[in-house]
Amino acid sequence: MKPASAAPARRAFKPDWPARAGWLLLVAYVVYAVLRLDFSVDRFVTGLGHGARFLERMMPPRIAQPDSLLTGLLESLEIAVLASFAGILLSLPIGLLAARNLMPAWASWPARAVIAAARSFHPVIVAIIFVKAVGFGALAGICALVVASIGFTAKLFAEAIEEISLKQVEAVRATGASFLNVLSFGVLPQVFGRFIGFATYQLDSNLRNSTMVGIVGAGGIGGTLFSAFQRFDYDFVAAILLCIIAMIMVGEILATWVRRVFVERGRVDEE
C-alpha cells in the first residue's frame, strides 16, 4: 500500500493524446469530405421516402422474362467456368515464373509486372476494353475475367511457391531429376492443397463478377439486370437479384465442398 501523501495514484489506462488527436483529425476529414461531396440531410430524407416506394415496387418479385433470365444466368455461369479454367491454367506458369526462390530475377520481374498490370484495373473496366476489341458478348466477359484471374491467382500461386521448403526441392534435384520432375515431385506436392483453395476462391469470385460484366455489354445476366433497372421493372430486378444471390451461394457451398475433398483433414487450418 502506498502512503496517501505520494504522487496522485497512477491511472491504469492513461489517456492516449496522439490517438485523440487522430480522432479529431478524422472527424475534421469526415466533415470536409461530406461537404465536398455535397451530402445533405434533405437529400437523405427524401431518399428514404424514395427507398420505401422502391422496396414496395420490388416486393413481390416477378419473373417478367423467364427466357432472358435463364439464358443470362447460364451465360454468366459459362463465362465464369471458362474464364476460371483459362485463367488458372495461365496463372500456373506465370505464378511459377514470378516465384523468386525458383526463378532468376530476369524471369520473375517481367512475370510480376504482368501480374501487377492485370491486378490494377477492376474487371468491369477491363471488360470495357475487351468489348471494344472483340465485340459485345460473352467473349469479352471471358477475356476480362481471365485477366482478373491472372492478377489474383498468379500472385497467390507465386506467394505459395515462395513459402515452400527448399529442402525437398534440393533432395529431388540431388537425384539428378530434370526441371519438370523437380516441379512435379519437389514443388507441386507442397503447394497443391493451397492451389486448390485459390482456384476455388477464384471460381467463386469470377462467378460474382460474371454477373456484373454485362453492365458494359460483356455478356451474362448483368445486361438483363441493367436493362430491367433502366425500364424501372423493379419487381423483375428483385427476381434477378434473388437468382444471382442464390447462384452465388450455391457456388460458395460447392467451393467449400471441393476444398474439403482436396485438403486433407487436420490441415484445413493452414489454409
Add this chain to the structure above:
Amino acid sequence: MNAVTPADTRGPPRQWHRFTPAQRLARFTVYLVVVAAVLQSARTVQVIPEFLLDAPEQMQDLLKRMWPIAWSHYPQGVHDALVDTLHIATLGTLLAVLMALPIGLAAAHNVVPNKAVNLLARLLLVSSRSVNSLVWALLFVAVFGPGALAGTLAIAFRSIGFIGKLLGEALEESAPGPIEALQAAGAPWLSRLAFGWWPQVKPAFWSILLFRWDINVRESAVLGLVGAGGIGMALDSAMNLFQWDRVAMVLFSIFSVVVLAEVVVTQLRKRIL
C-alpha cells in the same frame, strides 16, 4: 487414416494407397465435373468467330485512337472526379466500419453468447457480401438519385460484410484470459470491450481496414458507370462520346491512383503493424 490392405505377411505384397476409395471417388468426381462443365460451357457459349478474327485490328485501332493521351483534359474533366472517387472510397470505408462494428461483435460467439443473435448477424454479413458493389450502386442510385451519395453508400454496404466477417473471426480467435481477468475485477461490459477485446483485435482491425480501403479505391472507380459519382462518370461520358484519348487519360489516372493507394497501404501496414 489411409487405407491399407489387411496385414498378411504371407500373402501377396501389401498395396499402399495414399487415399481411401471414398477420397479417390470424390476427387475423381470433382475432376469429371470440372471437365464436363468446361466442355459444356465451351460448346454452348455464344462467341462470334468473325469478331474474334477482327480483334487484333480493333485493338490496333483502339490504341491508335487512344494514343496522344489527352493530358490537357485532366485539370477540367478528371481531377475533381478523381478526388471525389478517393473521398467516396474513404467515407464509404468509414461508414462501413461504423456499421460493421456492432454486427461483427454480434457475430462473434464469444462476445455475444447467443446463438440466435450470432446467426442473425451472420445472415446480415452474408447478404451484404453476396450483392456486388455495382448492384448496391444501382439500388442506391434508384433511391437517392445519381451522385456521390449513392456511391458512398454502395461502397459502405458492400464493405460491411467483408469487415464484419473478418472482425468477427478476429474476435473469436482472441484469448479469453484478459477478458476473464477484467470480469473478475468487476469491469462493466463496455470496459471489457475497450480494454479486453479491443487491444487484442487492434492489429487485425487496422489491417482489415487498410485492405478494404485498397479494394474500395479500385471499386469506387467503376461505380460511376452506373451513375454513382466519381471518376467512373468521367470514364462513361468520354466513352459514350468515343473520345478515346480522354478515356486513355481517365484510365491512366485510375491506374496511378490504384498504384498510389497500394503503396500507401503497404507503407502504413509496415508503420503501424
